[in-house]
Amino acid sequence: MGDDKGDGSRMTERDKLAIHxxxxxxxxxxxARGLIxxxxxxxxxxxxxxxxxxxQSR
Incomplete structure (x- = not known):
């Protein structure tokens, strides 16, 4: 399904936020995860x- 990370666990809201x-x-x-x-x-x-x-990274 769309919420799977590939290892069988579900993505958390923080995971989704980091991706977006x-x-x-x-x-x-x-x-992004570091900022969160x-x-x-x-x-x-x-x-x-x-x-x-x-x-800064440019």
């Missing part, structure tokens, strides 16, 4: 910091 954040901002999923760990799940804060991170 990475797709939307151009950062890696690993970077530091900032929590506030979408506006995550988007702001992800954009800053992307600019």
């Amino acid at each position: 954040l990475a797709e939307e901002t151009g950062i890696t999923e690993e970077q 760990s530091m900032l929590g799940t506030d979408r506006n804060s995550l988007l702001r910091e992800a954009r800053v991170l992307r600019q």
